[in-house]
Amino acid sequence: MRRLTIGDTPIAGVKTIDRQLFRDERGHFGRLFCAETLAEAGWPGPVVQINESWTSRRGSLRGMHYQIPPHAESKLVTCIRGAVMDVAVDLRHGSPTLLGWHAETLSAENGRALLLPPGCAHGFQALTDDVLLVYCHSAPYVPAADAGVQPLDPRIGIRWPVPIADLSERDRNLPSLPANYLGVRF
Numbered sequence: 001m002r003r004l005t006i007g008d009t010p011i012a013g014v015k016t017i018d019r020q021l022f023r024d025e026r027g028h029f030g031r032l033f034c035a036e037t038l039a040e041a042g043w044p045g046p047v048v049q050i051n052e053s054w055t056s057r058r059g060s061l062r063g064m065h066y067q068i069p070p071h072a073e074s075k076l077v078t079c080i081r082g083a084v085m086d087v088a089v090d091l092r093h094g095s096p097t098l099l100g101w102h103a104e105t106l107s108a109e110n111g112r113a114l115l116l117p118p119g120c121a122h123g124f125q126a127l128t129d130d131v132l133l134v135y136c137h138s139a140p141y142v143p144a145a146d147a148g149v150q151p152l153d154p155r156i157g158i159r160w161p162v163p164i165a166d167l168s169e170r171d172r173n174l175p176s177l178p179a180n181y182l183g184v185r186f
């Protein structure tokens with residue numbers, strides 16, 4: 001069996017990555033990234049930065065974030081402690097699924113990760129306390145390119161599963177999309 005198994009989602013380029021976890025009486029061992037396999041899933045090049053994100057409370061929500069061109073990035077999100085509902089939103093101009101969203105439950109237990117292509121905003125809600133995510137990025141963080149859309153925007157309509165606990169000031173104030181929103185040319 002392959003260490004990383006790629007799955008499609010209804011949004012082009014958004015892929016599930018199922019990680020084989022080798023379990024024994026000590027615990028488990030699993031692969032987080034494989035250039036050869038993830039190239040098949042559309043990963044564009046080297047991993048440029050790796051980040052961690054720790055969220056203490058169930059219900060906390062982070063997102064929806066993306067980097068604007070020319071700093072758009074692919075992102076691989078892996079949950080190594082706890083569980084989240086992880087969400088991708090399609091913001092690509094001309095995409096047949098523009099403003100569509102897709103959610104996956106990522107957890108340390110299920111070993112599932114989510115790969116997002118450039119042009120998709122990312123966010124998640126913690127389904128447990130004490131959640132730890134690892135992010136692989138295909139482009140560096142550029143503060144001036146750090147953009148976001150409102151996670152509670154009714155035009156997107158993400159159904160967050162549990163009552164929202166913590167939401168940052170920034171995320172609370174992210175813009176909702178205009179009625180004539182056509183997406184971003186990535």
Ligand SMILES: Cc1cn([C@H]2C[C@H](O)[C@@H](COP(=O)(O)OP(=O)(O)O[C@H]3O[C@H](C)C(=O)[C@H](O)[C@H]3O)O2)c(=O)[nH]c1=O
Pocket residue numbers: 051053062063065122123124135141168
């Ligand atoms: C994304 C990023 C942020 N930062 C700095 C900027 C802030 O001073 C601090 C916290 O950033 P932020 O409040 O944007 O963190 P989150 O709200 O967890 O956002 C992240 O989680 C959402 C769901 C994502 O998909 C993004 O990867 C990322 O935006 O880290 C960096 O130094 N490097 C980075 O790559």
